[in-house]
Amino acid sequence: MSEKKRKRTRARSIVIAIFSIATCAFSIGASAQNATKTWRCGNTYSDQPCEGGTTVKVNDHRSDQDRRAADAGTRSVQTYADHLERTRLSQEKAANDRDQRAAREARSAALAERRLALSEQREKDRARKAASDPRRSSLNFSGGQSSRAAGDASERKKKKRKSAG
CATH class of the missing domain: 1.20.5 (Single alpha-helices involved in coiled-coils or other helix-helix interfaces)
Structure with a gap:
């Protein structure tokens, strides 16, 4: 019985390995196929297809010159x-x-x-x-009673000097 289990386990491992290899090969082929196409989605360009997008040829056929x-x-x-x-x-x-x-x-x-x-x-x-402003009276004003009195006062203050002779 243990021999049967080993055979089953080995068979399962082989099946899983083959399935994994097939999956990888398929995905590489799909990505290589998409890599050659460029999609225009509205105003943008992408390497992924989009809803309502169109494929665009991007091969440059110009010469080097x-x-x-x-x-x-x-x-x-x-x-x-x-x-x-x-x-x-x-x-x-x-x-x-x-x-x-x-x-x-x-x-x-x-x-x-x-x-x-x-x-x-x-x-x-x-x-x-x-x-x-009212104007102030000046001392040079000649006229009126107050000016005579002021003039007399200035004359009285003058002293005569004694002569040296």
């Missing part, structure tokens, strides 16, 4: 695009600098205008205040 010419054209276009980008960036920077300079000058002019208006207002306030 045609490929090199196309690559050179692509490099030329890329170089020109880089040049245009640098030009655009320098123009944008110059425009930005002009705008900043104009804004700075406008702020400076507005500040100067405010300062001028403030100084003019202060001057008007000083003039109004000076006009509203």
